[in-house]
Amino acid sequence: MKIISLYISGLKMSLRNIRMTFLIYSINLILALLVIFPLLSFLKAGFGNSMLPDAMLKGFDFTSFTEFLRSVKGMSNNIVQARWMILFYFVVSIFFAGGMLFVFAKSEKFSIKTFLNGCVHYFFRFFKLFFYMLIFNLLDTLVVYLPLSLIINGVSDSVASEASLFYIVLFGVLIHLVLFIILQMIAYYTKIRIVSEDSRKVFRSIFKSIKFVFKNFISTFSLFLLQLVVPILLIVVILFLNNTIGMTSAITILIMFILQQMFVFSRVFVRMWIYASQFILYSEHNR
Amino acid sequence: MRKILRTICLLVGASIGISAFSFAQVDIFPKPNSERITNYNISVKLDADKKLLDGDMLLSWRNPSADLVNELQFHLYLNAFKNTKSTFMQESGGSHRGFELDESKKEEWGYVDVVSMKVVGGEELTNKIAFIHPDDNNENDQTVISVKLDKPVKPNEEIQLEIKFVSKLPKIFARTGYSDKYFLVGQWFPKLGVYEPQGQRYAAKGQWNCHQFHANSEFYANFSVYNVSITLPNQFVVGSGGLLQSEKDNGDGTKTLNYRAEDIVDFAWTASPKFKIAESQWKHVKIKVLLQPEHFSQADRHINSAKAALAYFEEHLGEYPYPYLTIVDPPYRGMGSAGMEYTTFITAGCFWGMPNGIRLTEMVTIHEFGHAYFMGILASNEFEEPWLDEGFNTYFETRIMDYAYGEKSSLVDFLGFKIGDGENTRNGYVAMGNPKIAENFRYSWDYKHGGYGSLSYMKTGTWMSTLDNLVGRETMDEIMKTYYSRWKFKHPCATDFIAVVNEVVMKNHGTKFGMNMNWYFDQVLYGSNTCDYSVASIDNRKVYPDRGLADVNGEKVMLKDSVSKNKSYKSKVIITRLGEVCVPVDVLIRFENGDEIRESWDGKARSIDFSYERPEKILWAKVDPDNKILIDINQMNNSLTTKPKSSTAWKLAMKFLFVLQNMMQTFSIFS
Numbered sequence: 001m002k003i004i005s006l007y008i009s010g011l012k013m014s015l016r017n018i019r020m021t022f023l024i025y026s027i028n029l030i031l032a033l034l035v036i037f038p039l040l041s042f043l044k045a046g047f048g049n050s051m052l053p054d055a056m057l058k059g060f061d062f063t064s065f066t067e068f069l070r071s072v073k074g075m076s077n078n079i080v081q082a083r084w085m086i087l088f089y090f091v092v093s094i095f096f097a098g099g100m101l102f103v104f105a106k107s108e109k110f111s112i113k114t115f116l117n118g119c120v121h122y123f124f125r126f127f128k129l130f131f132y133m134l135i136f137n138l139l140d141t142l143v144v145y146l147p148l149s150l151i152i153n154g155v156s157d158s159v160a161s162e163a164s165l166f167y168i169v170l171f172g173v174l175i176h177l178v179l180f181i182i183l184q185m186i187a188y189y190t191k192i193r194i195v196s197e198d199s200r201k202v203f204r205s206i207f208k209s210i211k212f213v214f215k216n217f218i219s220t221f222s223l224f225l226l227q228l229v230v231p232i233l234l235i236v237v238i239l240f241l242n243n244t245i246g247m248t249s250a251i252t253i254l255i256m257f258i259l260q261q262m263f264v265f266s267r268v269f270v271r272m273w274i275y276a277s278q279f280i281l282y283s284e285h286n287r
Numbered sequence: 288m289r290k291i292l293r294t295i296c297l298l299v300g301a302s303i304g305i306s307a308f309s310f311a312q313v314d315i316f317p318k319p320n321s322e323r324i325t326n327y328n329i330s331v332k333l334d335a336d337k338k339l340l341d342g343d344m345l346l347s348w349r350n351p352s353a354d355l356v357n358e359l360q361f362h363l364y365l366n367a368f369k370n371t372k373s374t375f376m377q378e379s380g381g382s383h384r385g386f387e388l389d390e391s392k393k394e395e396w397g398y399v400d401v402v403s404m405k406v407v408g409g410e411e412l413t414n415k416i417a418f419i420h421p422d423d424n425n426e427n428d429q430t431v432i433s434v435k436l437d438k439p440v441k442p443n444e445e446i447q448l449e450i451k452f453v454s455k456l457p458k459i460f461a462r463t464g465y466s467d468k469y470f471l472v473g474q475w476f477p478k479l480g481v482y483e484p485q486g487q488r489y490a491a492k493g494q495w496n497c498h499q500f501h502a503n504s505e506f507y508a509n510f511s512v513y514n515v516s517i518t519l520p521n522q523f524v525v526g527s528g529g530l531l532q533s534e535k536d537n538g539d540g541t542k543t544l545n546y547r548a549e550d551i552v553d554f555a556w557t558a559s560p561k562f563k564i565a566e567s568q569w570k571h572v573k574i575k576v577l578l579q580p581e582h583f584s585q586a587d588r589h590i591n592s593a594k595a596a597l598a599y600f601e602e603h604l605g606e607y608p609y610p611y612l613t614i615v616d617p618p619y620r621g622m623g624s625a626g627m628e629y630t631t632f633i634t635a636g637c638f639w640g641m642p643n644g645i646r647l648t649e650m651v652t653i654h655e656f657g658h659a660y661f662m663g664i665l666a667s668n669e670f671e672e673p674w675l676d677e678g679f680n681t682y683f684e685t686r687i688m689d690y691a692y693g694e695k696s697s698l699v700d701f702l703g704f705k706i707g708d709g710e711n712t713r714n715g716y717v718a719m720g721n722p723k724i725a726e727n728f729r730y731s732w733d734y735k736h737g738g739y740g741s742l743s744y745m746k747t748g749t750w751m752s753t754l755d756n757l758v759g760r761e762t763m764d765e766i767m768k769t770y771y772s773r774w775k776f777k778h779p780c781a782t783d784f785i786a787v788v789n790e791v792v793m794k795n796h797g798t799k800f801g802m803n804m805n806w807y808f809d810q811v812l813y814g815s816n817t818c819d820y821s822v823a824s825i826d827n828r829k830v831y832p833d834r835g836l837a838d839v840n841g842e843k844v845m846l847k848d849s850v851s852k853n854k855s856y857k858s859k860v861i862i863t864r865l866g867e868v869c870v871p872v873d874v875l876i877r878f879e880n881g882d883e884i885r886e887s888w889d890g891k892a893r894s895i896d897f898s899y900e901r902p903e904k905i906l907w908a909k910v911d912p913d914n915k916i917l918i919d920i921n922q923m924n925n926s927l928t929t930k931p932k933s934s935t936a937w938k939l940a941m942k943f944l945f946v947l948q949n950m951m952q953t954f955s956i957f958s
Contacts, residue, residue: 028948036944043936051907051926053935061695062706063922066714071923082943086951093955130958137957160561161581162619163639184956243703247938260945267952 003222006284010277014269017103017110017276024096025268028089029261035085039078046072058248094130098122100272101195104279118195125194128202133187140179148172185213185220188275192282216285223281227274231267238263312514312547315530320550320608321510321776324351325479332541333472333519333558338394338465340454342476345407347447348509350440352484352493357439359448360419360497361401361432364474367500368397368457368464372427374420375461378502378732383461386623397457397464401432401477407447410437422499422670422732430500431480452477459623462505463555466621468523473555473629474505481509481668481778488668488780498670503739504731506662506669506676508552510776518543519558526577526613527556528632548631550608550776552666555629557615569594571610578616581639585648589614589635592649595691596656600683603764604660605771612659614652626651628658644701646692650708653691654684664775672781673731673739674812678747682755685709685748709752709917715745717920722746726815728781749917750811754788756915757807757870762795781812800871807870811918816867820890820910821924822874823861827904830855855900860908860927863894868918875912878903885912906930 014021046068047053053068055061069075102118103110151168159165189209190202199205213220238259247253331342350356367375371390381388389395404412412434419433420426440446454475457464463473480497483490490496496507513529521542529546536542548554562577565586576589593614597607615634617624625636633655637648657680661667667675688697688708696705716722724738727747731739755763770779770787789803800807810816836843860876874886880903888895899905907928911919919925 028951032944032948032951035947036940039943040936040940043939044933047931047936048923049927049929049931050923051909051928051931052923054932057932057935057938060704062710062714066718067922070718071921082947082950085947086954089951090954090958093958097958126958133957157620160618161579161639163581165619166639187957247941250934250937253934253938253941257941257944260941260948264945264948264952267949271952271955 003219003226006223006281007226007277009280010273013104013276013280014273017272018269020100020103020110020115021265021269021272023112023115024100024272025265027092028264028268031085031089031092035078035081038081042072042074042078046075059246091127094126095119095123097191097275098126098195100275101191101279104276105195122191122195125200125202126191129187129190129194129206132203132206133183136183136186137180140176140183144172144176144179181221181224182213185224186210188278189213189220189282192275192279196279196282196286212282212285216281219281219285220278223277227270227277230270230273234263234266234270313532315547315549315610316608322349322351323510323512323550324349324482325509325511326513327476327511327554328514329476329554330516331476331518333470333517333523335468335470335520335523335558338397338456338470340452340456340472340475342450342452342454344450344452344476345447346450346479347445348440348479349445350442350482352482353442354484354493355439355441356482356493357436358495359434359436359446360480360495361434362430362474362478362480362497362500363399363401363432364430364478364500364505365397365399365454365457365463366429368461369429370396370427372425373430373500374423374425374428374732375430375500375502377425379461383502383623384626386460388458388460392458395458397455399452399454399475399477402451402453404434404448404450404477406436406438407449412436412448420499421497422501422730425499428499431497432477450477459617459621461623462627463624464621466618466624468561469557469559469618469621471555471557471615471617471621471624471627471634473553473624473627474500475555478508478553481507483778488778496668501670501732503734503743504669504673506552507671507778508666510550510552510666511554513546513548513551513554515546515548515554515556516543517546517556517558522560523558524560524562524564524577525556525558526562526575526615526632528554528613528629529556530611551630552663553629555627555632557632557634559618561618565590567594569597572597572607573611574614575611576614576616579618582616582637585616585637585641588637588643588648589616589652592646592652592691593656595649596653596687599687599690600657600660603686604683604767605664605775607659608664609659612656614656626655628655628662630659630663633658642701644699646688646698646700646708649692650684650688650698653687654680657683657687660771665771666776666778667780668778670731672728673743674727674747675779675781675784677743678727679751681712681744681748682751685712685752712745712748713752713917715741716749716918722817722920723815727812746811746918753811753870753915753917754804754807756913756917757800758792758796762791765795766791781808810868810870814868817920818868818870818916818918819864819866819921819924820872820916820919821863821865821921822908822910822927823863823894824859825905825908825927825929826859826861827929828857830857830900855902856904857898857900858905859896859898860905861894861896862888862908862910864890864892865924866920870916870918872911872916873913874908874910876908877906879906904929 052064055064096119098121099115099119103114106114108114186209189212190205193199193205193209241259245252245256247256326347328345329342331340333340367373401416415435416432418429419431420428459466459471463471480495483494483496485492515529518541521540525544527546528551529548532545532547534542534544561580563580563583565576565578567574567590574590574593576586578586600607609631611631613632616637617634622636625634627634635648635652661680662669662676669676685708695707698708698711699706719741724736725734725742727742766788769791770784774783785808792800792804833846835846837846862874869890872888872890874888876884878901886897909926911925
């Protein structure tokens with residue numbers, strides 16, 4: 001019950017700062033459009049005045065798609081641009097995380113100034129944290145998949161069927177998922193701790209967060225799981241809408257574009273909501 | 288007297304030999320379908336632990352030619368797995384479809400030894416066995432032997448041989464062998480080559496046609512009767528290319544199963560203690576599927592696709608004559624034996640949990656079953672003309688798949704992605720890095736720079752579909768039915784098929800396509816050029832009345848608007864031939880008011896234009912509007928419109944935008 005009320009409090013806090021969601025969403029959209037507009041020109045030029053691509057409007061058309069891919073050169077440039085943009089946005093997200101938490105910590109209504117102050121103030125600490133967490137995540141991957149690959153190599157000559165191998169791999173993936181969630185929780189609470197206490201000692205904050213997460217494991221873990229519900233629902237809804245409406249005409253393309261943007265906006269909001277709920281949880285435990 | 292005694296000895300010897308191998312036989316067919324030049328009576332014992340086969344064979348062969356034959360040639364295919372020096376290992380690099388042999392393990396290698404060979408009641412031949420290497424002079428290859436005979440076999444005379452052999456099965460990585468207690472026993476016994484009499488296929492004189500075991504091909508054999516007696520431990524479930532005649536418990540933990548097969552070109556069998564059996568009946572054919580327990584839920588996928596193939600082949604080619612069909616589902620560690628064909632016995636392949644929308648099992652089952660016709664009944668030479676086997680079969684596979692599961696979704700219909708088998712086949716050819724790398728008409732081992740699979744399977748499948756579209760389905764079916772009825776249980780070659788095409792096309796279409804269809808085969812079969820037609824341009828020019836000055840009665844006067852004030856356009860479409868292959872094509876031109884004009888072009892010139900003067904502009908033009916010319920390697924340039932729609936570009940861009948935004952947002956959780 002306490003977790004649910006925390007979750008609702010997080011929602012309220014996020015709603016109070018909905019402008020922050022708009023800001024982050026807008027930047028996400030603008031950066032993505034920087035990749036998409038050249039892609040659109042590329043597609044238009046690639047299609048030229050051929051009528052074959054019209055078949056792709058109705059749905060996935062293997063022949064049209066493969067013919068198009070063969071006839072155009074340079075599609076990989078767009079993919080490379082997209083990769084760089086994902087990387088850039090990742091850095092931007094590290095930058096924004098400080099601002100987001102700073103706004104929550106100040107308990108103020110969102111203002112660009114407060115937000116940017118937080119962004120700048122915590123950027124390097126959060127960047128450092130990212131590198132530490134990257135190492136932890138790599139170690140976690142090694143810890144799970146190295147033994148897993150050894151097990152698979154060892155048993156692949158004796159297991160009866162591919163089903164057995166699938167279950168072995170699934171078991172490893174589930175363990176990795178649990179460890180990944182724990183590491184994510186540690187990363188979140190470390191950031192919250194750094195902002196709440198304006199701590200400059202990132203490594204020390206990580207260990208304190210580990211202690212916090214495990215000391216309050218039921219609360220932290222159940223809150224994290226609860227936070228997965230809305231994104232999963234959102235995915236189900238957008239898949240349903242995509243299948244129902246489709247993108248087969250100018251008007252349905254427009255409708256789906258709007259719905260897709262609402263989905264992305266919701267994802268940005270949910271991320272903020274996660275931070276807000278965890279921030280409240282952390283604050284309550286450290287009152 | 289001496290001659291009589293010798294004949295008596297021969298007959299007694301033969302009868303002793305035959306009785307040693309024979310068991311109560313029931314004929315499958317009331318009368319032979321084929322010449323049955325070779326007959327095999329084989330008694331084999333499987334040592335499941337040592338992966339050894341201990342075999343006794345009584346072989347009879349009738350000389351089908353007018354020649355005195357003083358040599359026999361046999362395939363010893365398991366020797367391909369003896370060491371890395373074999374031609375097969377050299378060509379395949381020790382891997383096949385991604386599976387490999389562990390070369391460090393002695394037990395994983397395979398071989399076949401002829402322990403003894405003698406003419407029944409006659410000469411001992413064991414010492415006369417010599418390895419030969421007719422294809423590549425690889426002296427280390429031991430997959431073909433020659434046996435010289437002191438006494439030549441006269442025309443139409445039958446010779447009987449007693450052969451003892453031991454076969455060690457390799458660990459499965461290519462086609463045959465074992466994986467744990469699963470055995471796929473193919474190419475396991477000394478098999479006689481084909482003696483081609485003068486005039487058979489390309490034989491200028493009587494000659495043995497007995498190729499080495501290659502990475503890409505293995506089939507060319509006489510139609511035979513097989514009586515095979517298999518002894519193995521009781522717990523094994525067995526399937527084979529023959530019909531079970533009897534089964535006996537030997538009381539020593541083993542059992543003996545007796546099989547008979549008639550009019551087939553090869554005999555393979557399988558055994559595993561884990562097989563679960565699913566059976567079904569289709570008309571006269573009993574379908575038996577031997578499945579891995581974890582795949583048993585997919586039994587219907589095998590059965591239904593086999594039934595779809597049986598029905599389609601019966602309607603469009605000819606009846607499947609055999610009363611049984613055995614389908615084997617290999618375990619995942621025996622997948623190197625998946626997708627194989629032995630006329631009445633095929634291996635398919637599936638994976639646990641494979642979604643129904645991914646129809647690989649159906650595709651493989653239909654494809655391998657199709658080999659009962661192309662290679663099995665129409666027993667062409669896979670070594671020398673692989674396209675006649677794999678390509679024709681691919682063509683029918685796509686027809687059946689597209690008919691049974693939908694043209695645009697027959698291969699994949701999963702999560703919104705749809706791929707047709709026909710589309711996939713065409714793509715396999717047109718997406719080649721270099722589709723001109725070799726011509727189709729080439730020995731299977733002679734694709735030295737690659738392209739065997741894409742050309743033998745995919746290109747042939749594509750040009751067969753194009754031929755189908757050109758001459759029409761009715762004519763194409765008549766071609767295939769005529770080819771089948773004329774050449775079933777024989778050994779056809781390219782010229783035999785082309786002769787049928789020429790005959791039927793001439794009968795149905797007269798000289799519409801010329802005096803014959805050789806021009807088509809010269810390009811697609813014997814040539815390596817590509818086909819590419821393109822709509823190069825559309826030009827719409829407004830027709831204006833004459834303007835300026837005119838001399839009228841010695842005076843310069845302004846021209847009056849003598850032409851109707853109605854708008855008029857001189858429009859022109861230019862079609863170009865970018866490839867070297869020429870085929871007749873249609874061009875469809877649509878005007879802005881919806882009127883359409885269809886033009887026909889023989890496709891020979893480098894370019895052609897179609898001009899019109901009409902009140903409407905040309906809106907678009909399509910070359911090959913019905914998508915008949917599937918060998919056209921670029922369909923993007925087959926159409927041109929003056930009013931392109933940008934909706935598709937927007938749709939793809941918006942989809943990409945959504946994916947990109949979500950990826951950006953997803954990766955941000957690490958930030």
